[in-house]
Amino acid sequence: MVTHMSPPDRPSTPSPHAAPPRPFDRVLVANRGEIAVRVIRTLRRLGIRSIAVYSDADADAPHVRLADEAVRIGPAPATESYLDPERIIAAALETGAEAVHPGYGFLSEHAGFARACRDAGLAFVGPGIEALDVMGDKIRAKQHVEASGVPTVPGVADPTLDDAALLVAADPVGFPVLVKPSAGGGGKGMQIARDAGELAAALPAARRIALAAFGDDTLLIERLIERPRHIEVQVLADAHGTVVHLGERECSLQRRHQKVIEESPSPLLDAATRSRIGQAACDAARSVDYLGAGTVEFLVSDVAPDEFFFIEMNTRLQVEHPVTELVTGVDLVEQQLRIAAGERLAFAQDEIQLRGHAIEARVYAETPHRGFLPSTGSVLAWRAPAGEGVRVDAGIDEGLEITAHYDPMIAKVITYGSDRAQALDRLDRALADTVVLGVDTNIAFLRRLLADPAVRSGDLDTGLIDRMPELDHADLSPSLVEAAARRLASDEAADRLASAAIGPRAWQSAMGWRPGSARPTEVLLAPRDHPHDVRSVVAEPDGTQPARRPDDTVSRVGDDGSVWVHRDGESAAFVRIDRRAHAEHRRAATERGGALAADPELRAPMPGTVTAVFAVDGDAVEEGDAIVAIEAMKMEHRVVAALDGTVRLSVAVGDLVSRDQAVARIEPHPLASESDSTDGPHEGAVAHASHQE
Structure with a gap:
């Protein structure tokens, strides 16, 4: 499930003194997924009894199984479970917890929740209420740090x-x-x-x-600062006036303002700037009497790296905290717990040293070639990478259902090296060895990003990913397609054997037979999201060629019959294509002269909730007009008209929709229909992310 690795020859803390006794006996972890697992790991190491909370969607999640105790707090929607302070407090009191660790996200920066913990006699493993109030409001935070002399945008x-x-x-x-x-x-x-x-x-x-x-x-x-670098500084502050920073993290590789890859230290900063930006972060923390672990975020000009501007302060543990842990040897969760218990920091600023290089990649359940839309489904296969300098923080396991209720990040792959080049090479290899089947992921995209010359050289900025060429579903290696075809051929062969076993049906069970040998099976298959992108592959079933060299192929079959395959660091899902249906589709395309008309059906690009409807049923709309907005996993996506015409709505605000569900139809204007009548509707059109704005 999870591997927590410390760099070779690095101490768990820079202090030469022996670790003090455990700060608490029982701690409730008010979160889920990989961060809940990661916090529980430290609790176990310190001998602290861990208490997990879970919604109905997470009843069998890894963090629930790993904890010493677990309490159900409500149904799947976060607003009725993980975001309900009363349910969390009740669970803590019921189980005798002394402290609550909020992780990140959910209630981690909720001042009302911190106040409720305090009022209930529980230690909140986070900052004081003043810091949450001030830094939790970006407007107030900006005004506050300006008064403290910290530069702002x-x-x-x-x-x-x-x-x-x-x-x-x-x-x-x-x-x-x-x-x-x-x-x-x-x-x-x-x-x-x-x-x-x-x-x-x-x-x-x-x-x-x-x-x-x-x-x-x-x-x-x-x-908006063009070509900026996003650099953040990790700080720790105790209740006795000590504030230190643990160096910076480079977080410039972002997509839609969401971090994708983070590293420490930054390849941009020199020692002098590192000291200055660290001091500014400590000043910002002192200005609100900060307590615990926090991160001060800055924009740094790529052309003037000695200039930096305060963006905001995150009053919690960050997703990317592992890279700081690996280069400093400090367990940040342990420090949070000790500070919350009133202990002094056991080390001073001059005892903190950054050694080596660490880099983290966030693995999301999303479909890159559909505009990185969230992907949902059951995890059919999960294999974490291993090896020297590799750490994996994850909260998934085989059989777990990835739903639209929560954030799509499912794991983090982190590597450590003696220098940046070694850390990058190890991360690429670790990602290639990471197997997730059953939901689409961004793993192949992450490897493509790591191979970019600008990334390799450290020439980063927050717009780099947006400038990369768009992904194409057709960019699948022949070896992956062949592996999928072999699995389909194997399943077909197994079905024939099973059929033959129940009686004498020789003419049915001997498909592909020829005098002297059996003909290899010709398989028609296509990527799951593009069933009309048909590939024909002649494949021997797996197991029919004993001399064939071994490989790392992993395959699974989903409930819908789709075949998921991982091979050589690449994964994809395929469907078997019926020959008769494919022939009819090709015949219809030939009759249309090969022309492709826009699909009049507008479909949901992902499962979610309709949050806005921009047209009234019967309105005349033009190609590109926004019709509905759909929200899932904290992201909003707009479905737009693919052609001019009259809109016919199928949904209303508040409706729950599934992936590829029709949400509206555009009836072409009469003149357009007459002029296009020779082409007819595009029978092969598959609604996907082209409708997403």
Whole structure:
């Protein structure tokens, strides 16, 4: 499930003194997934009894099985379980917990929850309420640190302004600008606007996402710094006035403002700038009497690396904390617990040294060639990589259902090396050895990103991923397609044998027979999401060629009959194509002259909830007009019209939709229909991420 690795010859803490006794006897972990597992690992090492909480969707999740005790706190929706402070507090009191560790996300930066823990006599493993109040509001935080002399990005930070007022106030800031929810984090709700027209559309979208994700639709606007580097500093502060930093993390490789790959130390900063930015982070923490582990985030100019600007402070443990642990030897969760128990930090600033290099890749359940939309389903196979310098933090296991209720990050693969090049090489190999079947993942994309020359050289910025060529579902290696065909041929051969076993049906069971030998099976298959991209492969079933060289192929069959295959670090899902249906499709395409018409059916690109409907049934719409918005896993996606015509809606606000469910239909205008009648509808059209804006 999870491997927690410390670098060779690194101590667990830079202090030469023996570790003090355990800070608590019983701690409740108010989270799920890989962070809950990671916290429980440290609790076990310290001899502290761990208490997990779970929703109905997580009843058999790894963090539940790993904990010493577990308490059900409600149904699958997070608002009725992990985001309900009363349920968490009740579970803690019921089990006799002394402290609550919130992990990250959910209630980790919720001042009301921290206050409720305090009122219930529970230690909150996090900062004080003042820090949560101040730093949890980006507008207030920016104003606060400015008063402390920390440099900030120019912008508009006034919670009293509505959309119209923000439009006016943004003009002096200068375009392009970045719209950000004042509450929350993780890049959720952020929108880039390069002119007033884009800003007018971005503001209501950002408010909707902010309200749904954080319960607060307050926005702020900042000047967008082109080609910036996102660098953050890890700090620790105890209740006795000691504040230290543990170096910086480079988090510039982002997609839609969501970090993808993080590393420590940054390849950009020199020693002098590292000291200055670390001091600024400590100053920001001191300004709110910070307590525990926190991260101060900065934008650093790629062309002027000695200049940096405060963005925000995350008053919790960060997803990317393992890279700091690996280069410093400090267990940050342990330090959180000891600080929460009132202990002093056992080390000073000059005792903290950064050695070697660490890099982390976030593994998401998402479909890169469908615009990185979230992917859901049952995990059919899971194999974590291993080896020198490899650490994996994960909260999944075979049989676990990945749902749309929670964030799509399912694992983190982290590697450590004596230098950056070694850490990068180890990460690429570790990702190639990571097997996840049953849901789509971004693993192949991560390896492609690591191979980019700019990434290898350390020439990073937050827009690098957006400038990469779009992914194509057709970019599948022949060996992977062949492996899928072999599995399908094997299953067909097994079915024939089973059929023959029940009686004399020779003519049915001897398919492919020829005098003297059996003919290899010709398999028609296609990628699951593109059933009309048919490939014909002549394949011997697995097991029919004993001399064939062994490989690392892993295959599973899903409940829907799709075949999932992993080979040579690449994974994909395929479906078997019926020959008669394929022939009819090709015949229809030939009759149309091969022309492809836009699909009039608009389909949900992912499972989720309809959060907005932008048209009325019967409205005339144009190609590209937004029709509905769908939210899932804290992301909003718009489904747009694929052609001009009249819209016929199939859903309303609040409806739950499944992946590829029809949400609307565009009836072409009569003239358009007559002029296009020779082509007819595109029978092979498959709705996918092309409808996602």
